[in-house]
Amino acid sequence: MSHRDLIVDDRDLTRARSEDRGVLSPLLIAGLALAMAFLVWFPIGRSEFTPIMWLWVLMLAGVVAANLLIPRASRNGTAVRVMSTVCFVAFLVVFPFGRANSTLTDFGLYAVFSVCVIGMNLMFGYAGQVSIAQAAFLGIGAYTSVLLDSGREIEAFGIVIDLPDLNFLLTVVIAIAVAMLFSILIGMAGLRVRGPWLAFVTLAFNVLVYIVFNNEVGITNGSRGIIVRRQDLEVLGIDMTPLQNYYYLCLAFLVLTMVIVWWIVRSPWGRSFKAIRDNSPRASSLGIDVRTYTLLAFAIGSGLAGGAGALYARLLEYIEPRSFFLGQSFDFLFATVIGGLGTLAGPLIGTSFITIISDSLRVLGDWYRFWFGLLAIVVLIVAPRGIAGSFNLLRARIAAKRRGS
Amino acid sequence: MTVRAVAEARTPLVTVRNVSKHFGGITAVNDVSFDVYPGEILGLIGPNGCGKTTLFNCVLGQYRSDGGTVTVGETDVTKWMPHRRAKYGLARTFQLLQVFDSMTVRENLMTAAQPHISTIAGTLFKSPNLGLDEPVDAVLNRFRLGHLADQYAASLSFGQKKLLDTAMAFMSNPEVVFLDEPAGGVNPGMLGDLEGRIRELNTEQGVTFAIVEHNMEFIFGLASRVIVMAEGSILMEGTPAEVRADPRVVKVYLGA
Numbered sequence: 001m002s003h004r005d006l007i008v009d010d011r012d013l014t015r016a017r018s019e020d021r022g023v024l025s026p027l028l029i030a031g032l033a034l035a036m037a038f039l040v041w042f043p044i045g046r047s048e049f050t051p052i053m054w055l056w057v058l059m060l061a062g063v064v065a066a067n068l069l070i071p072r073a074s075r076n077g078t079a080v081r082v083m084s085t086v087c088f089v090a091f092l093v094v095f096p097f098g099r100a101n102s103t104l105t106d107f108g109l110y111a112v113f114s115v116c117v118i119g120m121n122l123m124f125g126y127a128g129q130v131s132i133a134q135a136a137f138l139g140i141g142a143y144t145s146v147l148l149d150s151g152r153e154i155e156a157f158g159i160v161i162d163l164p165d166l167n168f169l170l171t172v173v174i175a176i177a178v179a180m181l182f183s184i185l186i187g188m189a190g191l192r193v194r195g196p197w198l199a200f201v202t203l204a205f206n207v208l209v210y211i212v213f214n215n216e217v218g219i220t221n222g223s224r225g226i227i228v229r230r231q232d233l234e235v236l237g238i239d240m241t242p243l244q245n246y247y248y249l250c251l252a253f254l255v256l257t258m259v260i261v262w263w264i265v266r267s268p269w270g271r272s273f274k275a276i277r278d279n280s281p282r283a284s285s286l287g288i289d290v291r292t293y294t295l296l297a298f299a300i301g302s303g304l305a306g307g308a309g310a311l312y313a314r315l316l317e318y319i320e321p322r323s324f325f326l327g328q329s330f331d332f333l334f335a336t337v338i339g340g341l342g343t344l345a346g347p348l349i350g351t352s353f354i355t356i357i358s359d360s361l362r363v364l365g366d367w368y369r370f371w372f373g374l375l376a377i378v379v380l381i382v383a384p385r386g387i388a389g390s391f392n393l394l395r396a397r398i399a400a401k402r403r404g405s
Numbered sequence: 406m407t408v409r410a411v412a413e414a415r416t417p418l419v420t421v422r423n424v425s426k427h428f429g430g431i432t433a434v435n436d437v438s439f440d441v442y443p444g445e446i447l448g449l450i451g452p453n454g455c456g457k458t459t460l461f462n463c464v465l466g467q468y469r470s471d472g473g474t475v476t477v478g479e480t481d482v483t484k485w486m487p488h489r490r491a492k493y494g495l496a497r498t499f500q501l502l503q504v505f506d507s508m509t510v511r512e513n514l515m516t517a518a519q520p521h522i523s524t525i526a527g528t529l530f531k532s533p534n535l536g537l538d539e540p541v542d543a544v545l546n547r548f549r550l551g552h553l554a555d556q557y558a559a560s561l562s563f564g565q566k567k568l569l570d571t572a573m574a575f576m577s578n579p580e581v582v583f584l585d586e587p588a589g590g591v592n593p594g595m596l597g598d599l600e601g602r603i604r605e606l607n608t609e610q611g612v613t614f615a616i617v618e619h620n621m622e623f624i625f626g627l628a629s630r631v632i633v634m635a636e637g638s639i640l641m642e643g644t645p646a647e648v649r650a651d652p653r654v655v656k657v658y659l660g661a
Contacts, residue, residue: 073555268519275505275516281467282503286517287491287577342507 056091063087067391071399085258088348092251097244104243108315110355111250112308115257117335117347119304122261124333125341126270127297128277129194133186133202134332136209137302139324140182141175141309143213143220146228146319148174155218168233168240172310179306180299187298191291194280206329213321225320228313240314250311257304262344264300273297277342338379340388349387418443418613419495419581424463424473426456433459435637436473441581446607446614448628448645450621452657456637457617458500461583465497466490477580496579500586500617502566506559510550510569513558514541517576540576548572548602564595571599575606581613582606588620596620600627625649633657 066080096107120134147154148171152163166174190201213220220226233240240246264270272293275283284290313319331354339350353376361368383390417440426434434456441447449457463470466487474483482490491497505513518537545551548568553561558569567590574582587603588596600623606612618624624631625645632642635657641648648654 268515271508271512271516271519274507278505278507279503281487282499282505283516284487285465285467285491285497285499285503286573287488288516288519289486289488291486 056095059087059091068395068398072395089251089255092254093248096247101243104247105315106356106359108243108247108250109312110351111247111254112312112315113332113335113355114254114348114351115308115311116305116332117339117351118257118261119301119308120332120336121301121339121341121343121347122264122273122304123297123301124336125343125346126265126277127273127294128280129191129294129298130196130199130333131202131298131301132199132326132329132333133206133209134302134305135324135326135328136206137179137183137305138309138312138328139209139213139319139321141179141306142313142319142324143226143309144178144306145171145175145310146226146313147219150226150228156216168235168310168314172307175310176303176307179309180303183299183302184295187295191294191298203326203329206324206326210321210325213324220321223321225318226313228317228319230314230317233314246314250315253307253311258344258348261304265344269293269296274342334376338376338386340386340390340392343386343388343392345391346386346388415442417441418478419464419615420474420476421460421464422474422476424460424470424475426459426463426468426470432637434463434470437634437637437639438473439632439639439642441613441615443580443613444607444611445630446603446616446628448624448631449615449617449634450619450624450631450648451634451640455634457634458585460634461497461585461615461617465495465583491577491579494577494580495583496574496577496581497583498570498574498585498587500589502563502570504558504561504566504569504573506557509555509557510561511541511545511554513569513573514544514576517573544572544575547575547605549598564591567591568595568599571602575612579612581615584614584616584618586617586619588618588623596623603627 063084067084070076070080072081092107092111096104116134116138119137120131123129123131145168147163148166149168150163150165154161154163186202186205190198190205193201214223216222230243230246231241233246235249238245238249240249265273272283272288275286275288276290276293280290335350335354336347337350338353339348340346358368358372361372379387385393419441421440422438424434424437425432437456437460449460451457459468462468463473464475466482466485466489470483474481476482477490477493477495480493482493482495485493505516508516515537518540542551545554548571550565550568550572553565553569558566561569567587571584571587574584584603587599591599603614603616604627607614616624616628625648628645630642631645631648633640633648633651633654640653640657641651643651
């Protein structure tokens with residue numbers, strides 16, 4: 001099964017293909033539902049449980065039911081999509097409000113990592129190119145932004161440089177630009193190969209970037225990392241010292257990313273990406289410049305990670321090379337696949353697994369990574385299309401049953 | 406005056422000169438030259454493995470040929486990438502079905518019609534359809550795919566996919582369309598329909614065709630000129646009647 005088979009588009013499939021049958025037998029659906037229920041219940045039961053939590057659970061159930069039962073293509077379907085998005089954003093706005101810093105950090109990481117995973121999904125899910133260097137671009141963005149507004153003095157290649165103290169938002173823009181630049185450079189070389197080979201090229205790039213972060217002690221402070229103070233950080237006149245304010249900045253960045261990527265996906269660019277993913281020789285024979293478009297998807301996806309990196313640094317107030325090593329890239333890859341390749345909702349679902357859910361599994365002790373890995377294996381076997389993809393398949397099947405075909 | 410003479414009286418649209426293609430020690434196409442004249446329907450036949458599809462791939466850029474030139478009008482396109490040739494007026498279909506499964510029929514056609522990436526950049530924040538609805542509807546009607554417009558390509562039958570595949574080649578208003586076995590796997594009932602579509606596009610819109618085909622009746626009924634290939638080289642060319650009567654052709658292909 002190639003990754004192309006794993007992609008189920010956002011809308012109703014008119015007819016589920018015959019080989020899909022059996023993948024989601026009722027038993028497996030029940031098992032998956034049970035696992036999901038556990039994952040929702042577990043963090044709720046652990047701490048910060050309030051009766052109001054039931055309202056959120058009720059809302060989640062309502063959103064899921066509405067999405068499952070109302071066909072996508074209808075006018076009501078559009079309303080359901082808009083309402084679901086509003087409910088989702090409302091949850092992210094209201095839920096963390098006034099909560100402990102640990103929760104705010106969790107949600108902040110969720111917002112920042114979601115942007116990375118959305119970027120990865122644009123490359124992998126929509127344009128069909130696997131890149132395992134998303135953490136490297138996160139790191140490039142983080143270090144770029146941190147160095148540019150620190151006012152520090154660094155020593156690079158024997159030369160002492162006084163770093164500028166730029167406006168934070170400007171450094172975010174520069175971080176995006178620098179990540180894009182690196183992705184275009186690596187893409188020009190790497191995109192000569194495709195599929196697994198491209199994955200290896202990007203993997204090597206990630207290792208290379210890590211080594212630079214680790215060894216260029218004069219610039220990056222090496223493995224000791226850099227402490228980044230959020231104190232006195234002001235964005236558009238708002239004091240970012242309280243974590244809560246900063247969280248809302250991260251959330252705004254996520255929402256902006258969602259809107260931009262939604263627009264790109266339905267634009268002619270998005271159509272070209274999908275065409276290249278589905279069948280690149282055919283796309284090329286129809287006049288679609290495969291190389292340029294793949295490079296474009298790569299640049300946008302990596303640029304998003306770069307911007308996320310700039311926000312990530314101030315969220316944790318500390319960066320070190322280890323945060324940008326392969327493990328983080330594989331986490332992003334896992335989130336992309338488990339959420340559902342080539343879907344808009346997929347990254348938002350998948351990222352919760354690598355942030356909020358995996359964090360709440362931490363109470364299981366040293367073995368939490370083991371259970372997490374086991375969960376990943378089970379979900380990928382039961383639902384190789386990811387959660388959003390399987391959901392779409394289920395909806396398509398319900399719609400087909402209702403039509404009586 | 407024969408059809409061939411009429412065609413040759415004009416300047417060729419596509420000129421292929423001395424094109425060769427080797428795979429390892431195997432010579433798939435050996436020093437082939439031919440012309441495609443404006444407004445004609447050129448047939449290309451030959452036994453399996455004689456290099457027809459490889460020749461198409463060299464002409465349209467999927468393969469880089471090991472020698473020779475391909476010229477469209479006055480422009481040498483030998484070193485161009487396939488997408489650039491497509492935008493210059495050379496469209497094609499492939500032997501195996503090639504549609505975009507995850508998109509609807511309409512989106513498939515829209516993808517085939519959209520302008521170059523740099524042109525799109527300016528219109529990215531306007532309508533996603535780029536004002537292509539009208540040409541897409543026209544092609545949908547011409548190929549009688551209108552009722553399937555919003556179905557996913559993955560859910561179409563083989564024949565419907567084949568129609569869509571062919572229709573996509575016409576979305577860029579091409580000068581020449583290279584069809585690789587358009588009749589392959591199409592049932593006899595739809596074959597007449599396909600023939601009608603091709604003839605219609607040829608006479609009404611002046612689209613030039615070059616067609617690789619194994620179905621002799623289909624190609625002899627349609628083509629004004631036929632080239633016969635054998636073992637990577639051109640064996641002969643002529644009108645369908647000439648080709649049908651030639652003993653060499655009968656020997657390598659028809660009679661064997």
